[in-house]
Amino acid sequence: MENNTLNIKISEKPAYSYPIIIGQDLDFFEYIKKYTKAKKLLIVTNKTIFSLYEKKIKADNAYYVILEDGEEYKNFDSLKKILDTAIENRLERRDCFVAFGGGVVGDVTGYAAASYLRGVDFIQIPTTLLAHVDSSVGGKVAINHEKGKNLIGAFYQPKAVLADTNLLSTLDKRQLKTGLAEVLKYAFIEKSCGAELNYRFYDFLDAYSEKILKLDSVILEKLILICCTLKASVVEKDETEKGLRAVLNFGHTFAHAIENLTGYTKYTHGEAVAAGMIMAAKLALKLEMIERSYFVKINELINKYELLPELPGFDKDEFIEAMHLDKKADADKIRFILPDSEFSVKMVTDVDESLIKDCIEI
Ligand code: NAD
Ligand code: GLY
Numbered sequence: 001m002e003n004n005t006l007n008i009k010i011s012e013k014p015a016y017s018y019p020i021i022i023g024q025d026l027d028f029f030e031y032i033k034k035y036t037k038a039k040k041l042l043i044v045t046n047k048t049i050f051s052l053y054e055k056k057i058k059a060d061n062a063y064y065v066i067l068e069d070g071e072e073y074k075n076f077d078s079l080k081k082i083l084d085t086a087i088e089n090r091l092e093r094r095d096c097f098v099a100f101g102g103g104v105v106g107d108v109t110g111y112a113a114a115s116y117l118r119g120v121d122f123i124q125i126p127t128t129l130l131a132h133v134d135s136s137v138g139g140k141v142a143i144n145h146e147k148g149k150n151l152i153g154a155f156y157q158p159k160a161v162l163a164d165t166n167l168l169s170t171l172d173k174r175q176l177k178t179g180l181a182e183v184l185k186y187a188f189i190e191k192s193c194g195a196e197l198n199y200r201f202y203d204f205l206d207a208y209s210e211k212i213l214k215l216d217s218v219i220l221e222k223l224i225l226i227c228c229t230l231k232a233s234v235v236e237k238d239e240t241e242k243g244l245r246a247v248l249n250f251g252h253t254f255a256h257a258i259e260n261l262t263g264y265t266k267y268t269h270g271e272a273v274a275a276g277m278i279m280a281a282k283l284a285l286k287l288e289m290i291e292r293s294y295f296v297k298i299n300e301l302i303n304k305y306e307l308l309p310e311l312p313g314f315d316k317d318e319f320i321e322a323m324h325l326d327k328k329a330d331a332d333k334i335r336f337i338l339p340d341s342e343f344s345v346k347m348v349t350d351v352d353e354s355l356i357k358d359c360i361e362i
Pocket of ligand 1: 046048049052069070071074101102103104105107127128129130131134135136137138139140141149150167168169170171172175178269
């Protein structure tokens with residue numbers, strides 16, 4: 001079957017565009033040859049993924065950095081390991097870093113590529129659903145600081161994204177579902193992304209839930225293509241989140257507070273986002289921005305995919321405090337992306353705290 005190719009053109013950098021190639025059993029090294037002039041490659045992955053896919057990523061001209069597995073390794077130590085290996089093996093400007101992993105590997109490798117020799121090429125080969133539909137696309141790269149997530153980073157676009165759906169077959173159910181939360185998010189923000197689709201993404205997700213959960217490859221490729229089309233459309237217009245790109249954060253203001261208050265370990269990002277989207281929809285309903293029928297529709301799709309975790313009873317004042325700490329909070333105002341009609345969202349800032357508190361439950 002033909003691979004799907006989608007080109008991202010960043011409007012702030014007119015000379016610059018890159019492809020997202022979506023298919024099965026992609027020949028990674030052929031594509032790397034096509035899209036870079038690298039003599040040497042630095043392939044970054046983690047122990048879990050390396051043990052599953054060692055053969056697929058073996059190349060004579062490659063050096064390897066195998067990180068420990070976990071969000072806590074998106075840190076300075078991993079960044080140093082990558083840079084040390086590049087320096088020891090004398091990678092040059094024309095050489096290329098390759099991120100082979102989920103969002104953690106992608107983010108730290110991208111940030112290392114942005115800083116090594118003031119920027120070398122890098123290629124994203126996403127291995128989780130979340131990375132296929134979100135983190136590998138759009139050029140946000142970062143590491144965490146002990147004071148907060150993604151506090152040190154850059155906007156640095158890859159040379160290509162090679163999205164091979166075969167890699168998703170080894171994901172466990174929980175990791176699949178964390179990616180699905182971001183997938184559903186695109187359905188709820190579709191109209192705000194400024195891309196023309198042939199059909200409503202909500203209806204696609206509603207109709208094909210069984211096939212999607214069984215990883216039907218044809219449907220999965222379509223799904224990834226739609227998500228990347230929507231994300232590309234946003235990033236092309238607003239690479240550095242001066243405005244429009246914020247629509248991608250639907251559900252995330254609540255989600256970041258959930259993650260923060262539970263130490264980033266209890267819930268996956270997607271579980272927090274699923275809960276966050278329900279809370280955001282509740283807030284929109286209370287603010288009379290949407291009809292109850294649409295609120296029900298949002299709940300129905302999230303429940304169809306069984307994405308919601310069990311949440312503890314949060315202390316509401318602490319929850320509000322955590323929302324203020326989010327780096328997307330604007331001075332002392334909390335910023336929300338809320339639905340304002342079917343499949344459309346907008347930013348809202350001046351919300352009464354008592355109303356917010358009424359929404360901190362699912
Ligand atoms: P992750 O990278 O930690 O991967 C999740 C788990 O799946 C890990 O245990 C990993 O080893 C395992 N795994 C990965 N691929 C596998 C495979 N093919 N088979 C079996 N197991 C596999 O988590 P994630 O959900 O991919 O990404 C989360 C990270 O992404 C966070 O750090 C978040 O901040 C970041 N993120 C970045 C952006 C962005 O725009 N840059 C967007 C969203 C999220
Ligand atoms: N995941 C949000 C963004 O890329 O902007």
